[in-house]
Amino acid sequence: MVFKKKTKKEQTVEARRRRRDEARPTNVREAIDSNQWVATGLMVALTLAIVLICFVGRSPTGPRVLPGQTARIRVTAEIPFTYTSQIQTNRLIEQRKLQIGPYYQINPDVFQSFSQRIDQLETGIKEELLPELQELPAEDRKLAIDTFTQQFNQLTGMGVSSEDITLLIDRCTPEQLTRYLNEGKLILRDILRDGIYQPSLLQPSTTNADGIVSYEIIERAQGTRLQSEEDAGRLLRINLAGLDADTGLSRALYRIFSKGLRPNLEYDEKRTSERKEAAAAKVQPVVIKFAAGDVLTEPGTKLTAEQVEALNAYRQALSKSERMIWGFNLTLAEQTGLTFILILATMIYIQVAMPEFRRSNRRILLTALILLVNLVLIRIVNMIGDLDFLSRSPTIQATVTYLAPVAFAGIVLSMLIGARAAVMVSLLISALFGMMEGNSMEAFLISMLSSLAGIHYCRDIRLRAKVVKAGAMAGVAVAVGALFFGLMDDLSTRTLIQQAVAACLVGVLTGMLAIGVLPLLEHTFRFTTDITLLEMTDFNHPLLRKLQIEAPGTYHHSLMVANLSERAALEIGVNPLLCRATCLFHDIGKIAKPEYFVENQQDGYNPHDDRNPTMSALIIKNHVKEGAEMAREAKLPAVFLDVIRQHHGTTLIKFFYNKALNQKQQPSLPLGGGSNPPMPDPTEIDESSFRYDGPRPRSKEATIIFFADAIEAASRSLKKVTPQNVEDLVNAIINERIEDGQLDESPLTLQEISRIRDSFIFTILNMLHSRVEYPKMAKKEAPRRDSHTQPPIPPRDAKTDPAKSAFV
Structure with missing residues (x-):
């Protein structure tokens, strides 16, 4: 700068201007910029607000874990707690359900339809076949029997043979035929009443834990035995052999009545479900108790579903215990101390590396507001994931960490204030996010990677659509981090895909949210983005x-x-x-x-x-x-x-x-040719x-x-x-x-x-580059020429060629 000694008059004018410039602010915006006490009070309030948002009512049980994941730290219960194990209760319910046999019903239509066909056979023999045979010579009897048998089979589909029909006609009188057929129907009815099952259609749930097939048949006589078609066939042969008929006739009757041996048991799904639900309702919930000092997880071991459930229950138990005395206990005191250290380090960095930021209370207030809003969004996501009905869902627990919009502050601040302030706030948010997730280095690194990606793609951004792209790239960064740590933890492919999709979706939503709040922030805090x-x-x-x-x-x-x-x-x-x-x-x-x-x-x-x-x-x-x-x-x-x-x-x-x-x-000098008013x-x-x-x-x-x-x-x-x-x-x-x-x-x-x-x-x-001054050409009389002559073509050079002189 160049300085010179000013006259008394100049000093008076300068003092007047300085007083005007330093006049008391007339509106809130100017007051924000002028009151230096705002910055100090803001820092103190900011620290208390961060502790309230991030840690009060939240338990420090380490990062969220999933079944099958490898535990990295030993978690020991600091307090005794009791919880109802939904996993073990469900397992006990399933065991009780397996002990309940399925319900079957005997289908009476199987016997009724076959009995009607036997009646048709008896009627056909007595009323059609026997009268016809009496009028035919012996050599035509076989043809008549074959014709009758074929017509009967076509009508009923039983598939009886003409030889068996011949035996019934030759060895029985009409009265005996009626008696044998009626007795056969009674024998078949008794066999079908006990039930015949088909092994290939038997429900797998009928096999209980001891390997015994259990069942229950509605309206079935007690003390009877469930039988297969093979068992029923043997029983039918024995009972028919007990009739007063010769062996040939007995075998013929067996071949005819064996056509009626079909499975007649039908599975009753409704009654079976009602019985199993009734048994499940009688199961008492399994209550698990842990004493202080019990080990919940050991480092290097694969976590079971029961261990994950115990960790979630422990997290909720700690949360409830910390709500006493405004939620202030030893753990919260440690977190408060760490938060003070982070805020102090941030203030020192601003003092040393960002003096222009420190001099603008408007920037400090905007940064603090965006920081708190981002932390509130993260806490809301975590609170939703901690709900009882959601904490039992492996899908929710696998993705809730990656649903937090950690890059929101970085994207907004990089456009309103600059990349340096955005990186500073992103580092602070990432550290707090890691503490909220149980001092998780994974959460810190993924959050920082996402924020840096969003800030990088917000450089020189001049279109609102590019903000969504920046958010999407921040989501991709989270997906990459989740994939890396997921592979280290041997997570399933399905879980990795769920985490990646959730991260990308949240990234896009973060960009859209940033677009929505930018106009409001620009107007309120008097910042202007390149957009x-x-x-x-x-x-x-x-x-x-x-x-x-x-x-x-x-x-x-x-x-x-x-x-x-x-x-x-x-x-x-x-x-x-x-x-x-x-x-x-x-x-x-x-x-x-x-x-x-x-x-x-x-x-x-x-x-x-x-x-x-x-x-x-x-x-x-x-x-x-x-x-x-x-x-x-x-x-x-x-x-x-x-x-x-x-x-x-x-x-x-x-x-x-x-x-x-x-x-x-x-x-006396006139103005504009006239007279001037007198001047002092x-x-x-x-x-x-x-x-x-x-x-x-x-x-x-x-x-x-x-x-x-x-x-x-x-x-x-x-x-x-x-x-x-x-x-x-x-x-x-x-x-x-x-x-x-x-x-x-x-x-x-x-x-x-x-x-x-x-x-x-x-x-x-x-x-203001100079141009060549073109000389004026003297006017000449135009030469006479007729229609057969052509005008002379002047030679082209740098002085006369417009194509060349235009670039001079």
Whole structure:
């Protein structure tokens, strides 16, 4: 910086400006930025809020585990606890159900349908076959019997043989036939009444734990034996042999009645289920008790479902025990101490590496809010996973850790404040998340990996759809981490797929949530993202359209200033899009009176010729206030209002100030050819009346625009554009404003100012590059020619060829 001793008058003016700049804030937003006590109180409240959100009512039983996973630590019960084992209770219920035999019913239709066919056989023999045989000769009897048998089989489907029919006719009288058939039906009825089962259709549940087939048949006589078709066939043969019939006839009867031996037992699913449910209802829940000091898990062992259930019960028991005395016990005290250490380390890092962050209470408040919101979301997910009916679900327990939106804060803060603040908060959230998951290094690493992925894909993001992509990539990072640790724990493929899908889905939802809260945060905390800045560069914005129509010269000037500022911002590593967008709007106040600004004046008329210097200076200064008011009415982001107010700083409007001094020295000099009103004594001219109201530029971007605005306007007055003239112009303006103290509140360094100056010189030379002056051609009389002659073609060279001269 360049310093010089100021006169008493200049010191008075400076003191007046300083008092105005340091005036008491008039709204809440300015109070947030000005009250330094807010930061200290915020840090204390932040620590208490984190402890309340993350640890009060949450048990430290280590990370969530799944059956089949390898235990990495020994977990010992610190308190005695009792719980009802749902797993062992269900196992006991299943054992009791297996002891209940299935219910079967005897289907009476099997015997009834066969009995009707036997009656049809008896009727057919007596009424059709016997009368027919009496009229036929002996040699035709066999044909008649075969014909009858075939017709009967086609009608009933029994499949009796003609030989058996012949035996019944030859060896029985009609009365004997009736008696034998009736006795056969009785024997078959008794056999079918006991039930015949089909082994291939027997329910597997009929085999109990001892390997014995158990069953129960409704309305079946007690003391009888369940039989197969083979057993029933032997019993039928024995009973038919007991009839007073010869052996041949007995065998014929057996062959006929054996057609009716079919399985007639049907499984009654409804009654079986009712019986099993009744037995299950009588089972008492299995209660498991653990004493203090009992080991729940050993490192290196595969966890069983019972151990996982015991760990979940232990977690809930600890949670209930910690709710006493506002939830403050030894474990919570340790977690509170660790949280204080984390907050203290974060404050030290901010003090050392991020001083600009520390000076902005607005940034601190926004960061704290996003941090707490992210922790609340994580805690809600964990509380849902700890619900009784969900804690017993292996699927929920396998995925609940990966349902936490850990990358939310990193994505939002990287767009609103910057990557460094986002990484800092992500590290803090990851550490707290690891502590919430029982000091799990896995949870910490996965959370940090996800946050870094989201921050990486939020760099230079200018489309809202890209925010969803950043969230999706954060979810992919979680999925990769889950896959890595899942393979180490020998988790099943199904579990790994569930975790990956859940992580990716939550990542997309995190990006969508970030898009939803960004506009609200931008408006409340006066931050502007590149997404909004890019939207503001649309030339169809109503203010820009109005500027283009009513003040075209100012519009062109704004475009040139935007080009100058954008390149300079790139040179020193600040936001070029912010410079470009705000430059387009920095002079919108000139729309109110565009004719009073030289770039919009036409036909040589200057309305300032009819005004005294003080009034002209007031009109010129007023475009800053008008611009700020227009920006406020159009609801432009706060950074646009800041640039509009600061782009002239408190610089002196030299032209009208010098004009006023000259008029004081020559009071009779007329203005615009007329007479001027009497002016006060020159010694009474107040320099502050000819200075902009400020404030002076307070950010690097505003300072760049502050310089670019003046340099672009001054460059138009250069009579001859040469590198030396441009360099002298840029140096003069920069040095003059430094000496005037306009950079006293700017964070720019001398090295950055030097680079900005070089950028301005380069850009100005390219904007105002010279052109070849073409000589005027003397008019010549056109030669006469007829329709048969062609005009001469001039030779092409670099001086006359438009295709070549266009690039000169």
